[in-house]
Amino acid sequence: MTTATTPSRLSALFASGENLLRLSLRLDAVVTTANGLAYLALAQPLERLLGLDATVGLAIGAFLTAYGIGVALVGRPARTNRAAASAVAIGNTAWVVASLAALVTGALGLTTVGAVWAVMQSATVGGFAALQFLGLRRSR
Template sequence: MTTTAPSRLSSLFAAGENLLRLSLRLDAVVTTANGLAYLALAQPLERLLGLDAGVGLAIGAFLTAYGLAVAVVGRSAPVNRAAASAVAMGNTVWVVASLAALSTGALGLTTVGVVWAVMQSVTVGGFAALQYLGLRRSR
């Protein structure tokens, strides 16, 4: 008897360690790719998003380093709960800081930049939620 995709998916979300590891690895890939994009495309992103190129480069450097650190956390066996908790908290702080920057207009973003920042916050918040859920289920 073969296992169907829905049952594999439900078992993935039921098992805390698997969910935690998957959410960390996805977070690492997306965050590192995003950081590298900010680094490589600072000038075009300045025009498109309204984000100062210097700020974009700083964000890119941070995201690249953070993404690589998250990758290290996601590769450990078993996942270090304290490190995974720190990643989930870091993601939560990122969402709050992003929303605060948006609400104050501190970054002077264009409409496209605001939409991008909201989408990024939703994505990071989703990673944090999955990480918290994985931590809770892996007790």
């Protein structure tokens, strides 16, 4: 019986644009805030592992923590503010573009592990942006 109800719950989740938008914002908020806090707490070890200067890592951590809290506030209400959600989706898209540009240009001097991390992080953020744009489109 559980297997019969699981697909219907998933399809209901993805059918409603508002539900999809709110879920994608909330997941984004959790992942982004956790990532930001990790950058803040682990700046020195990440410098060695990723090749990311600790000062830059701290700045990224502070930004991601604040951004994640902002995304949480956008995703909190029962009815999502479309303009704010659009701003988050656009901000996520800009993050992906900036991350990949920094990777291609070598601007951050990342190690191989750091480059793989940057690609994985970009894919995750890009996935959140895609879900947010889809949620916005379906909730018109």
